Amino acid sequence: MSKFTEDDLKKELETKEYEYGFYTAIESDKFPVGLNEDVVIAISKKKNEPAWMTEWRLDAFRIWKEMTEPEWANVHYVKPSFQEISYYSAPKQKKKLDSLDEVDPELLKTFEKLGISIGEQKRLSNVAVDIVMDSVSVATTFKKTLNERGIIFCPISEAIQNHPELVKKYMGSIVPKTDNFYAALNSAVFSDGSFCYIPKGVTCPMELSTYFRINEGGTGQFERTLLIADEGSYVSYLEGCTAPARDENQLHAAVVELIALDDAEIKYSTVQNWFPGDKDGKGGVYNFVTKRGLCEKNAKISWTQVETGSAITWKYPSCILKGDNSVGEFYSIAVTNNFQQADTGTKMIHLGNNTKSTIISKGISAGHSHNSYRGLVQISPRANNARNFSQCDSLLMGDKCGAHTFPYIEVKNKSAQIEHEATTSKIGEDQLFYCNQRGINTEKAIALIVNGFGKDVLNKLPMEFAVEAQKLLEISLEGSVG
Amino acid sequence: MLKINNLHANINGKEILKGINLEIKAGEVHAIMGPNGSGKSTLASVIAGKEDFEVTEGSVVLNGEDLADFAPEVRAHKGVFLSFQYPIEIPGVTVTNFIKTAINETRKAKGMEELPAKEMLQLIREKADLLEIDRKFLSRSLNEGFSGGEKKRNEIFQMAMLEPQLAILDETDSGLDIDALKVVANGVNKLKSEKNAVLLITHYQRLLDYIVPDFVHVLYNGKIVKSGGKELAYELEEKGYDWLK
Numbered sequence: 001m002s003k004f005t006e007d008d009l010k011k012e013l014e015t016k017e018y019e020y021g022f023y024t025a026i027e028s029d030k031f032p033v034g035l036n037e038d039v040v041i042a043i044s045k046k047k048n049e050p051a052w053m054t055e056w057r058l059d060a061f062r063i064w065k066e067m068t069e070p071e072w073a074n075v076h077y078v079k080p081s082f083q084e085i086s087y088y089s090a091p092k093q094k095k096k097l098d099s100l101d102e103v104d105p106e107l108l109k110t111f112e113k114l115g116i117s118i119g120e121q122k123r124l125s126n127v128a129v130d131i132v133m134d135s136v137s138v139a140t141t142f143k144k145t146l147n148e149r150g151i152i153f154c155p156i157s158e159a160i161q162n163h164p165e166l167v168k169k170y171m172g173s174i175v176p177k178t179d180n181f182y183a184a185l186n187s188a189v190f191s192d193g194s195f196c197y198i199p200k201g202v203t204c205p206m207e208l209s210t211y212f213r214i215n216e217g218g219t220g221q222f223e224r225t226l227l228i229a230d231e232g233s234y235v236s237y238l239e240g241c242t243a244p245a246r247d248e249n250q251l252h253a254a255v256v257e258l259i260a261l262d263d264a265e266i267k268y269s270t271v272q273n274w275f276p277g278d279k280d281g282k283g284g285v286y287n288f289v290t291k292r293g294l295c296e297k298n299a300k301i302s303w304t305q306v307e308t309g310s311a312i313t314w315k316y317p318s319c320i321l322k323g324d325n326s327v328g329e330f331y332s333i334a335v336t337n338n339f340q341q342a343d344t345g346t347k348m349i350h351l352g353n354n355t356k357s358t359i360i361s362k363g364i365s366a367g368h369s370h371n372s373y374r375g376l377v378q379i380s381p382r383a384n385n386a387r388n389f390s391q392c393d394s395l396l397m398g399d400k401c402g403a404h405t406f407p408y409i410e411v412k413n414k415s416a417q418i419e420h421e422a423t424t425s426k427i428g429e430d431q432l433f434y435c436n437q438r439g440i441n442t443e444k445a446i447a448l449i450v451n452g453f454g455k456d457v458l459n460k461l462p463m464e465f466a467v468e469a470q471k472l473l474e475i476s477l478e479g480s481v482g
Numbered sequence: 483m484l485k486i487n488n489l490h491a492n493i494n495g496k497e498i499l500k501g502i503n504l505e506i507k508a509g510e511v512h513a514i515m516g517p518n519g520s521g522k523s524t525l526a527s528v529i530a531g532k533e534d535f536e537v538t539e540g541s542v543v544l545n546g547e548d549l550a551d552f553a554p555e556v557r558a559h560k561g562v563f564l565s566f567q568y569p570i571e572i573p574g575v576t577v578t579n580f581i582k583t584a585i586n587e588t589r590k591a592k593g594m595e596e597l598p599a600k601e602m603l604q605l606i607r608e609k610a611d612l613l614e615i616d617r618k619f620l621s622r623s624l625n626e627g628f629s630g631g632e633k634k635r636n637e638i639f640q641m642a643m644l645e646p647q648l649a650i651l652d653e654t655d656s657g658l659d660i661d662a663l664k665v666v667a668n669g670v671n672k673l674k675s676e677k678n679a680v681l682l683i684t685h686y687q688r689l690l691d692y693i694v695p696d697f698v699h700v701l702y703n704g705k706i707v708k709s710g711g712k713e714l715a716y717e718l719e720e721k722g723y724d725w726l727k
């Protein structure tokens with residue numbers, strides 16, 4: 001008899017093992033551990049970078065050396081030892097690949113295990129995929145279609161070679177090297193990532209997508225993404241990742257910079273599923289991410305994220321609403337289970353007139369986890385008629401977990417209109433019984449209730465991503481209850 | 483079909499059902515009446531398998547099978563349906579999505595394939611029309627902000643979709659105006675057959691004018707103190723419950 005109590009729920013959640021916990025045996029070309037100027041130079045050399053890039057990295061390294069890790073977030077962990085990490089790892093691939101047929105079959109198998117067959121992706125969802133496997137991009141598809149429209153979508157290492165003027169102009173312009181500890185580190189050692197440029201007036205004809213994975217034990221991952229939407233252009237960008245189960249903390253410190261010039265629109269969606277650690281809180285990815293976008297006049301940036309993974313998540317996708325009438329949006333679902341800790345939210349910096357921002361944050365906590373929303377809404381003195389709406393909802397499962405909300409509001413212009421709503425709820429036994437009575441078992445009922453709770457955010461995801469996100473929510477919250 | 487034998491049930495150590503005996507055959511409609519707090523909803527919950535209640539004695543047997551060992555969802559798969567006195571809100575889950583999940587989970591339990599989307603849609607339309615439910619209503623969040631009447635109508639809609647063998651309607655008439663009552667009663671009557679049975683819980687005979695019971699039982703203080711035909715309902719209406727004490 002499966003009497004359902006909160007205890008059962010807890011047990012059920014605890015026994016949930018990481019489903020994507022496998023490890024692909026691909027030989028990789030890896031640096032010895034440790035970080036100093038020589039390593040930075042070696043990374044740059046390995047990638048055949050021009051001198052200006054090497055200098056840029058070294059400058060970042062010197063800044064980073066003087067900085068200390070931030071401690072204000074509501075997360076507690078053993079700090080990574082930065083001298084025990086290897087800062088470069090590339091799968092041993094001999095040459096650049098032109099088509100998927102040439103991709104290492106091991107690699108393709110990995111994607112199959114994830115349920116992401118690239119062929120399927122190409123066929124079904126019209127998605128251009130730039131795969132970042134560990135640190136080097138190993139396959140890029142759909143390049144031609146994009147080329148015809150003048151869209152550049154390539155590994156950032158390639159952009160440094162082929163489009164130095166764009167990289168020089170924009171890299172570090174939104175997230176400067178000095179921004180924070182992790183951003184400085186990333187600037188010094190970033191391995192690879194994606195670069196995207198949409199020319200004036202062009203609507204990108206397909207969703208651009210990158211799948212990130214951490215694959216080599218002990219290798220820090222430092223992706224760098226730079227996305228520029230020129231005047232009047234539109235792009236929807238998808239970023240998703242899963243990681244194999246490893247019994248060792250893995251550091252991930254990415255930087256994402258978005259630039260939306262006048263009248264441009266960027267939709268940036270993330271499904272994040274890094275290894276969260278086991279049920280005792282052992283292992284798991286440390287995810288310290290700096291994501292920020294700049295909106296010029298009438299521009300719009302939407303961040304949508306579904307965060308189910310990582311042992312520690314530290315992430316605040318933000319918008320600088322510089323241009324008049326610009327719009328920033330943040331839609332987030334963050335799930336924490338077992339001993340996961342998430343401190344995530346957004347910053348909406350209103351500088352222009354009639355700027356508008358919307359924040360919808362849905363936190364779901366289970367097990368012994370802690371889930372914090374941290375948001376800043378800042379209205380500068382010269383931003384007339386700025387508006388913000390924030391809604392932060394928390395859903396708790398069991399009584400060992402925590403939900404915390406830290407909304408900061410700084411208004412320096414009287415014409416601003418700010419609205420903030422917050423709720424906290426629990427999955428009730430009555431809700432579960434109601435579902436059970438209709439033939440829906442508890443596991444499925446939880447999935448249904450959680451998906452209902454996150455609906456406002458899931459609705460913002462592109463269709464094919466929404467399905468995957470729902471699956472992830474179920475995986476991260478359900479047990480193996482029979 | 484349903485046989486309840488000397489059923490005793492507790493909640494938090496307090497005995498609520500104190501020896502209930504009831505037999506319902508296929509094709510029959512039974513009504514249970516009784517004052518507030520007499521244990522009507524408790525009886526419905528115990529049949530449906532709500533685990534807050536502890537069965538201390540007796541049994542509930544459906545088609546020869548003792549239900550004691552079955553979880554609520556398994557009982558549902560076996561054809562037990564409860565129209566709740568107080569239906570629960572599930573924010574963000576639409577009426578359509580909920581019933582679709584319920585149907586497909588039930589089919590899965592029976593080893594059947596999911597109902598193809600097209601057939602599902604057709605079935606939903608047909609049953610929504612039967613209960614005069616507006617299409618727009620189907621995309622609202624389940625029970626969220628529903629009026630009392632809308633909640634009850636939605637319960638019967640779900641019943642119509644699931645076609646249960648045993649339908650227990652707990653105070654489905656309360657909160658319904660006379661027109662809605664007629665629609666709901668008409669829906670229930672249309673679903674009645676020789677193969678299924680209905681257990682109506684109410685404390686007004688009003689509903690019984692539209693869904694005519696074969697038997698009426700009076701539940702008082704956890705026991706069935708009187709049983710009779712439909713005329714018993716009129717008697718209760720006239721005299722109240724005090725004479726049965």
Ligand SMILES: Nc1ncnc2c1ncn2[C@@H]1O[C@H](COP(=O)(O)OP(=O)(O)O)[C@@H](O)[C@H]1O
Binds near residue numbers: 517524534
């Ligand atoms: N969860 C509960 N905890 C304690 N007592 C309860 C609970 N549910 C019902 N009861 C008690 O059980 C008795 C019967 O309630 P109920 O079955 O709802 O009656 P009815 O439906 O006939 O009005 C009442 O005295 C009520 O207070």
Ligand SMILES: [Mg+2]
Binds near residue numbers: 522523524567652653
């Ligand atoms: Mg009742």
